[in-house]
Amino acid sequence: MIAVEKLVKSYNSTPVLRGIDHAQNRSEAVVLIGPSGCGKSTFLRCLNQLEIADSGRITIDGVTIEGGRIPRSSEERERQRQLRRRSGMVFQSFNLFPHFTVLQNITVAPRFVKGVPTPEADARARQLLAKVGLENKADAYPAQLSGGQQQRVAIARALAMEPQVMLFDEPTSALDPELREEVLRVMRQLAEEGLTMIVVTHEMQFARDIADRILFFDDGLVVESGPPDRIFSNPQHERTREFLSKVATR
């Protein structure tokens, strides 16, 4: 369902992605691990078009975008929006809209992008809030919530657009350790329900638990990939071993 071919991206002539190939099936949960600055986040941001790749090709659920050009024509922009609508993004820093209530945060995109009538959007939002365990926070403002609660709202917000794939960009890195578990619990549940997802994380235990496949990124390339058991217990590459030993002792 997801096909990425030869994705290349540089910032000011510093290469960040140096030719990524990736294919992923529906309902597959893929976890990206690797040292900071290896290109994991950039990969996610390219997938949902927050960054425009220099070259390569991204296909999600039949919608294909070629890298190398900023979309200008209305047709190109429409295609870009179609691609974005197929992926939901959860950010490290939550990025909830502070001027909206929790409910409005979740309904704004369905209402204005998909044209869902407000009562329906509200009802759907309340279901999603119940799913992430925050049904009583619908009328709160983001500033009134803890970091863990905010991130759960952000997950509900992304789910409200019914994406084909959810992209999680270090969703627990900005949280205190005692708040991480409530977010991870929601993500585990989503994985069990068979949601297609790509997760960038430093939570190795979590990765091991939910991943169907692990991708080890280093220096803009996928160095090694495979099922979690193999990657964690029997890594093939020196760099993978080195990285895992560092995280393990941390």
Added chain:
Amino acid sequence: MKSASRLSRVAVRDFVFVLLLASRPLPVFASDTLELIRSRDVLRWGADAEGGAPYVYPDPQKPEQLIGFEVDLAEALAAKLGVKATMVQNQWDQLIPALERGNFEIILNGLEITPENRQRIAMSRPYFVYAQQIVTRKNTDGLTRIEDFGGKPIGVLSSSVAQRLVEKISGVDLRIYPGNVETFRDLKANRIEAVVLDLPIALYYAKPDPGLKFSGAPFAPGYYGIGARKSDASLLAALNQAVEELARDGALERIYRKYGVWDERQERLKDYQPEAVPEKKSISTLRDWPKYLPLLLRGAVTTVELSLLAMALAVVAGLVVVLVRLYAIAPLRWLARAYVEVIRGTPLLIQLFLIYYGLPEIGIRLNAFFAAILGLGLNYAASEAENYRAGIQSVPPGQPEAALALGMSQWQTLQHVVLPQALRVVIPPVTNDFIAMFKDSSIVSVITMVELTKVYGMLAMSTYDYIGLGLMTAGIYFALSYPASLFADRLERKLRYDRR
């Protein structure tokens, strides 16, 4: 040229001196001004050279040099006193207050000998006989007498004799100008039907213009005299003697012929008998507030109308400018940026002049009210655009990213996510600008709008009660601004979303 420090030292000394004079009765000091002039070897005379032909004006051939019949007269007078003459530039309708402050010793600038002026200051025997002249466009019929003016827009100079005469005609749409060049421009632009002004000005500016004509004969003759402080009796006596000598020995006639303002009326100067001066009665506008406050409030209505409409324009135009500057294609972005920089980098006064007096030359003729709104509004639009830009850039980049990631278009992102968050940041500086607008709007009096400050100026000119009227006017401005502040506070609190 004098050095600035010397100038300010002299100003301070004179200011202290005037303070001493003001604490009457101290006649012993009064005779000292003439001594002071002689010891300093300089007679400082106050006048306004802006649009001042043929009285005092920059020589068109050598603009760094002032010429005019009053320049020659000042030199002749100073020579009679045995000193040199130095002109002190001062806005015309503020000459009397400046004289009283001690900025100069005499006023020599077409100051009419009127009961009002003689109540306030001492006036010498006349040095010139003026009359009023009506000027119209070449093809205008009638309007040969001010009594024919009912219902017509008529231009006069601020606080001139003509203003006082035409004010009395009922139904006249009186337009008051800061300078005479502007009156003739508007006359030719069909904004007004006639200008009434002192004959010498008409002779210099209107006579050579083929598009204009003198309508009817000169009327309402009167005298120009030299103004001095009432306490300076010996100076006044010396001036009277000097003027009389200049009139009798033909020096005045020579000067006036040189500038083309001599006529047979000037013969009267030789034998002038002064009338008795009525004692100055002081007016307290505060005690008589029921008479003055409504006049000020009527000016305040114009100020409010102007400020509200101009601010509405600024708020909307500023938004357009900032959106173009941040999100449009490159050439439009540069244009928006250039707009902001040019508007911010040039004075509002010049912008107003260009809109009101400049645009008619390319066929766009706005009345004063619309020109004022356009000028103020477009000026403030640049400032609002910058306020918005600061607000938009204060929204963290994660916010538009989150919106775009949800599939919102660029415009939806702006509309639902970026602008609402920018709004809260933008309210305090925009309110500030709105309050500043109330006060800045007073500048539009230069394009003949009569708003609160102009009404204050006109009333203060005729009552000389600067303090009473000033307190009332300041009170009105404050009463306008403070509710705007309160409203902004409430709005800001209402838009707070970071409460816990």
